[in-house]
Amino acid sequence: MIRAENLTKRYGARTVVQDLSFTVHPGSVTGFLGPNGAGKSTTLRMLLGLDAPTHGRATIAGRPYAAHPAPLTQAGALLEARSLHPGRSARHHLTALALTHGIPRSRVTRVLALTGLTEVADRRVKGFSLGMGQRLGIAAALLGDPAAVILDEPVNGLDPEGVRWIRTLLTSLAAEGRTVLISSHLMSEMALTADHLIVIGKGRLLADTTVAELVRQAGGTTVKVVTPEADRLRGLLPGAARVTADAPDTLHVAGLDAPEIGRAAATHGVPLYELTPQTASLEQAFMDLTQDSVEYEGAAA
Numbered sequence: 001m002i003r004a005e006n007l008t009k010r011y012g013a014r015t016v017v018q019d020l021s022f023t024v025h026p027g028s029v030t031g032f033l034g035p036n037g038a039g040k041s042t043t044l045r046m047l048l049g050l051d052a053p054t055h056g057r058a059t060i061a062g063r064p065y066a067a068h069p070a071p072l073t074q075a076g077a078l079l080e081a082r083s084l085h086p087g088r089s090a091r092h093h094l095t096a097l098a099l100t101h102g103i104p105r106s107r108v109t110r111v112l113a114l115t116g117l118t119e120v121a122d123r124r125v126k127g128f129s130l131g132m133g134q135r136l137g138i139a140a141a142l143l144g145d146p147a148a149v150i151l152d153e154p155v156n157g158l159d160p161e162g163v164r165w166i167r168t169l170l171t172s173l174a175a176e177g178r179t180v181l182i183s184s185h186l187m188s189e190m191a192l193t194a195d196h197l198i199v200i201g202k203g204r205l206l207a208d209t210t211v212a213e214l215v216r217q218a219g220g221t222t223v224k225v226v227t228p229e230a231d232r233l234r235g236l237l238p239g240a241a242r243v244t245a246d247a248p249d250t251l252h253v254a255g256l257d258a259p260e261i262g263r264a265a266a267t268h269g270v271p272l273y274e275l276t277p278q279t280a281s282l283e284q285a286f287m288d289l290t291q292d293s294v295e296y297e298g299a300a301a
Contacts, residue, residue: 001025002047002075002148002179006056009042009203016042017203019056024181024198026147029174031194031211032183033286035294039203040183041079044152048077060148070101072144075179078137078151086126090117090136093125097143111139116165130157138166148179155189167193187283199286201293211282218285223258225251226274233270237261252278 002024009017017039024030034040045051047058049066058064060075068074084093094108112121115135120128125136134157141149154170155163170193174180184190190197190211197214199207207214227233230249237243241261242254253261258275265272 001061002150002181003059004043004047004056005058007043007046007053007058008055009039009046009051010054015203017046017053017200020200020203020205021056022198022205022208024148024179025196026177026179027174028195029170029180029182029193030196030198031190032181032198032200033190034200034206035290037202038200038290038293040200041152043200044077044079044150044183047150048075048079050079070144072097072101072103073146074144075148075150076141076144076146077149078134078141078154080137080152082133082137084125084136087124089122089124090128090139091121093136094139094143097140101144103144107143107145111142114142114169115139116162131159131162134158135162138169146178148181149173150181152183153185154182155184155186163189187281187286191282199289201290204293206289206293214289215280215282215285218280218288221257221277221279222252222254223256223261224274224276224278225253225261225272227251227265227270227272229270232268233265236264236268236270238264249273 004020004022007017007020020043032040042051046053047060047065049064065071065075090112091108094111095105098105098108112118115138117135117139120132125133128136138151138154141151154166158166167189170180170182194211196210197207225233226249228249230245230251234243234251237253237256240255244252246252258277262272262275
């Protein structure tokens with residue numbers, strides 16, 4: 001279990017994280033989201049003891065990360081994939097880490113295979129592509145067979161096969177009962193991978209909820225209706241309906257489900273060409289939630 005309790009971090013007069021509390025539970029993939037400058041990286045660094053909080057406490061498995069006798073066996077992390085000696089091979093890099101924790105060399109071989117790096121294990125990492133470097137960072141995070149995994153932008157630089165691989169890996173780690181916390185800007189991947197979400201903005205907690213609940217709060221489900229008599233159908237729908245149109249023959253209806261709309265159309269002989277429930281996207285839900293917390297907003301071209 002990963003826990004942040006009233007975490008606050010100030011740099012001089014600037015507050016980057018403000019009174020932030022949340023718990024990441026084992027057995028699910030938790031997404032950690034926020035706009036650029038929201039304080040995500042600072043929070044992850046405090047969880048791992050790399051930055052000291054101005055106030056509050058961060059614990060993993062009940063104690064600060066650095067207080068564990070063998071931290072890599074409690075939590076493996078990827079914050080910066082390229083933070084390694086470029087002249088070492090992947091195998092030597094992982095072996096050096098393993099020796100600091102009494103981890104057997106067989107585990108090095110195991111994580112190299114798990115991350116698809118066996119064939120390049122003895123090459124110097126300075127020649128690695130961005131995706132290969134990312135896989136090596138994930139291998140290092142998994143080296144201690146940890147109970148918790150913390151990954152910042154884990155799909156960065158990965159090709160489509162690699163993205164699918166990391167998605168499967170994360171869900172399998174959670175299914176084994178591990179605590180999995182991932183930070184990413186890719187809402188499409190979060191929608192496919194995460195079960196739970198922690199969203200922050202300007203250093204404060206905005207949401208601690210499931211993906212489904214956040215999407216529901218953002219507008220839930222609308223129904224796309226295509227009919228040659230759109231104007232007529234619009235006038236026939238019950239008062240609870242909230243209707244918008246983006247084409248002469250297309251309505252988007254909120255407040256009613258598809259069967260209710262279909263019955264109204266059938267009762268009055270309105271032909272329907274399409275009647276499709278549509279759920280709001282995680283991306284739109286995130287944008288709606290964080291619209292007042294964006295620090296770096298581009299202007300229209």
